[in-house]
Amino acid sequence: MATDIASPASRSASSERTRAIRAGLVRRHATEQIFRGLGIAAIAVALGFVAILFIDVFRKGIPAFVQSNVHLSVFFDPELIDVDPAPARDQFPSDAEYTAASLKWQRSVALLNWNTIVEASLRKAAPEAGDMTAREILSIPETDARHEIREMFVANPSLLGQTVDVDVLASANAQNWIKGNIDRSLGDKQQQLSAPARALIDTFVENGTISNGFAWSILTNVDSRSAPASAGLLGAFVGTLWMMLIVVVLAVPIGVAAAIYLEEFAPKSRLTDLIEVNINNLAAVPSIVFGLLGAAVFINWFHLPISAPLVGGLVLTLLTLPTIIIATRGALLGVSPALRQAALGMGASKTQMVFHHVLPVTFPSILTATILGVAHALGETAPLLLIGMKAFVASVPATPLDQAAALPVQIYLWQGNENRNFFEPRTAAAIMVLLGVMILLNGAAIYLRSRLEKRA
Amino acid sequence: MDMLAGKIKTTSQNLDSAMNPTDMLDRQIRLTARDVTVHYGTKQALHGISIDIPDRAVTAFIGPSGCGKSTFLRCINRMNDTIEGAKVGGTIKLDGEDIYSPDLDVVELRARIGMVFQKPNPFPKSIYDNVAYGPRIHGLARNKSDLDEIVVSSLRKAGLFEEVKDRLQEPGTGLSGGQQQRLCIARAIAVGPEVILMDEPCSALDPIATAVIEELIDELRENYTIVIVTHSMQQAARVSQRTAFFHLGHLIEQGPTEDIFTNPVNKQTQDYIMGRIG
Numbered sequence: 001m002a003t004d005i006a007s008p009a010s011r012s013a014s015s016e017r018t019r020a021i022r023a024g025l026v027r028r029h030a031t032e033q034i035f036r037g038l039g040i041a042a043i044a045v046a047l048g049f050v051a052i053l054f055i056d057v058f059r060k061g062i063p064a065f066v067q068s069n070v071h072l073s074v075f076f077d078p079e080l081i082d083v084d085p086a087p088a089r090d091q092f093p094s095d096a097e098y099t100a101a102s103l104k105w106q107r108s109v110a111l112l113n114w115n116t117i118v119e120a121s122l123r124k125a126a127p128e129a130g131d132m133t134a135r136e137i138l139s140i141p142e143t144d145a146r147h148e149i150r151e152m153f154v155a156n157p158s159l160l161g162q163t164v165d166v167d168v169l170a171s172a173n174a175q176n177w178i179k180g181n182i183d184r185s186l187g188d189k190q191q192q193l194s195a196p197a198r199a200l201i202d203t204f205v206e207n208g209t210i211s212n213g214f215a216w217s218i219l220t221n222v223d224s225r226s227a228p229a230s231a232g233l234l235g236a237f238v239g240t241l242w243m244m245l246i247v248v249v250l251a252v253p254i255g256v257a258a259a260i261y262l263e264e265f266a267p268k269s270r271l272t273d274l275i276e277v278n279i280n281n282l283a284a285v286p287s288i289v290f291g292l293l294g295a296a297v298f299i300n301w302f303h304l305p306i307s308a309p310l311v312g313g314l315v316l317t318l319l320t321l322p323t324i325i326i327a328t329r330g331a332l333l334g335v336s337p338a339l340r341q342a343a344l345g346m347g348a349s350k351t352q353m354v355f356h357h358v359l360p361v362t363f364p365s366i367l368t369a370t371i372l373g374v375a376h377a378l379g380e381t382a383p384l385l386l387i388g389m390k391a392f393v394a395s396v397p398a399t400p401l402d403q404a405a406a407l408p409v410q411i412y413l414w415q416g417n418e419n420r421n422f423f424e425p426r427t428a429a430a431i432m433v434l435l436g437v438m439i440l441l442n443g444a445a446i447y448l449r450s451r452l453e454k455r456a
Numbered sequence: 457m458d459m460l461a462g463k464i465k466t467t468s469q470n471l472d473s474a475m476n477p478t479d480m481l482d483r484q485i486r487l488t489a490r491d492v493t494v495h496y497g498t499k500q501a502l503h504g505i506s507i508d509i510p511d512r513a514v515t516a517f518i519g520p521s522g523c524g525k526s527t528f529l530r531c532i533n534r535m536n537d538t539i540e541g542a543k544v545g546g547t548i549k550l551d552g553e554d555i556y557s558p559d560l561d562v563v564e565l566r567a568r569i570g571m572v573f574q575k576p577n578p579f580p581k582s583i584y585d586n587v588a589y590g591p592r593i594h595g596l597a598r599n600k601s602d603l604d605e606i607v608v609s610s611l612r613k614a615g616l617f618e619e620v621k622d623r624l625q626e627p628g629t630g631l632s633g634g635q636q637q638r639l640c641i642a643r644a645i646a647v648g649p650e651v652i653l654m655d656e657p658c659s660a661l662d663p664i665a666t667a668v669i670e671e672l673i674d675e676l677r678e679n680y681t682i683v684i685v686t687h688s689m690q691q692a693a694r695v696s697q698r699t700a701f702f703h704l705g706h707l708i709e710q711g712p713t714e715d716i717f718t719n720p721v722n723k724q725t726q727d728y729i730m731g732r733i734g
Binding site for chain 1: 533535538540563564565566567570571573575577578579580589590593594640643644647
């Protein structure tokens with residue numbers, strides 16, 4: 001009975017409470033919806049920009065992986081190739097004399113005008129080109145075609161008097177015309193090629209003398225200025241590889257060891273606090289400053305060679321160290337105290353605790369942080385400019401002390417090339433290669449992480 | 457292994473004299489603490505704790521939260537060393553040897569005084585490796601078969617072997633809470649400690665798992681000196697032979713468990729036992 005008497009009042013009080021809660025609920029749900037919406041919008045914007053970047057780069061870059069080849073039948077005309085027969089080893093008493101004679105012969109071969117051979121082959125392919133000048137005709141193949149044919153002859157002097165089928169690259173200007181990189185309706189004065197040359201190219205494309213193929217040259221050649229159509233990324237790629245090797249060998253062990261010491265062993269003191277603040281600040285220093293430091297310390301002081309991957313690797317190591325240290329410390333900090341106590345309680349020493357228990361647990365995170373740090377270093381350009389890595393280098397560095405280019409710097413250099421119609425797609429193609437390497441590294445990080453986490 | 461076997465033999469000889477729990481202090485004293493104080497920075501957490509802990513018996517530390525019972529437990533194997541700013545004063549002797557003496561290696565101490573924590577904390581490794589870890593780092597096994605023997609006998613003593621014998625290579629973290637805690641006990645036993653410290657070993661477990669652990673503690677006391685911190689007075693009453701009541705960093709009263717629970721001398725102890733503080 002007593003509860004019956006009390007109930008109307010308590011019921012009205014409780015319904016009032018419910019109403020108040022409901023009124024609040026509407027607001028709470030609205031806030032939740034807004035934050036959800038904002039989150040989705042943020043992700044959509046970010047993904048949108050990434051998509052735009054990729055689509056733009058791929059749209060521009062993919063055509064650069066197609067190259068136009070000119071199929072020539074080259075007649076090694078004895079009248080034009082007017083040199084003595086190549087020396088044979090058995091004509092000379094010693095190796096030294098034979099080498100000297102060979103070099104002399106090669107020089108005389110190099111002195112010949114091989115363009116005349118190229119020109120004759122082209123004229124043979126196109127009888128309609130009768131009144132075109134040699135200069136006009138030779139604007140169709142790339143300028144290194146003559147070297148290619150000369151090297152064939154040097155390697156095999158018995159070609160004299162024979163006809164051989166050879167594929168040479170079309171010149172950058174010819175490729176611009178074929179691919180439509182240049183507006184075909186522009187007048188003669190604005191065109192790089194003369195009207196007859198342009199017409200001849202179209203004829204060649206029609207009759208199959210010029211055809212398209214995959215541009216392996218972009219991956220297998222080094223940079224070139226005299227023969228821009230043959231310019232490739234190999235030198236820059238190997239230069240970058242050397243630098244990354246140095247970064248991995250130096251930055252990873254030093255960074256991880258420093259982080260372990262600071263996090264696990266160093267007593268908390270003013271000094272360690274100061275070191276910590278400095279490391280955090282170093283991570284925020286603009287990368288170009290590291291380039292200045294590299295130029296001052298490694299080149300001026302240690303007298304290491306300019307433009308060398310060794311110096312670039314050292315600078316990028318300095319740049320990556322703070323990132324790796326901070327990320328590793330973060331990972332170590334995240335290890336549960338229960339695990340540490342378990343190890344110490346078993347009588348493990350501090351070192352045993354770190355190496356037997358803490359590191360194995362944090363290894364996947366450390367690895368990911370490291371690979372992301374290296375990927376960051378891979379794309380770094382500014383500091384390399386300051387240590388001379390923007391020089392034009394047309395060779396593959398055999399050691400980290402040789403002059404070299406780097407992938408991001410190559411992109412920068414190609415972007416600035418005067419033959420913009422030809423190099424814009426090439427730049428995008430170089431960006432594709434760089435992005436490919438980065439995606440490969442990040443993919444490796446994700447794969448290793450998931451594998452190691454599964455094992456743990 | 458030989459060490460363990462030897463211990464078992466000595467124990468069975470001594471069993472007869474362990475029968476009377478009220479006279480525990482007549483027995484050999486394993487640990488002696490005199491005037492132990494602990495400061496965390498400027499805050500004093502323990503005030504002059506003096507206590508004797510007998511061999512092969514369970515001593516329970518009870519008291520309300522924050523009374524210092526866990527702090528004192530952690531002084532016994534010097535786990536407080538790992539806490540920044542913790543300072544320990546007074547003396548604690550294990551078999552007459554000062555454990556805070558500079559000559560004593562803390563690694564060796566922790567091999568002699570094992571610890572089981574509040575939350576089961578097996579290593580994220582296989583069940584086998586969990587138990588084998590201690591013997592491995594302390595070099596107690598000469599070869600693989602030695603190690604196998606230690607692992608199996610430790611798991612047996614912890615009452616876990618029958619449940620896990622078919623999956624020794626599976627991760628220890630995949631066991632249930634109660635099994636994990638018994639794995640931690642097996643891990644502690646594997647080193648052949650003389651003393652086992654237990655810091656509220658059942659507080660994260662359900663009543664059934666708790667009952668299993670309590671039974672296990674009762675069995676282990678035949679071979680080991682056990683010190684257990686517990687917030688449950690019933691548990692202290694069930695498993696211990698001696699009880700010490702802590703309050704606000706002071707050791708208020710200690711004695712045979714039966715006396716503490718039926719006839720406490722001190723008013724604060726009485727209040728706590730009756731549920732008036734806590």
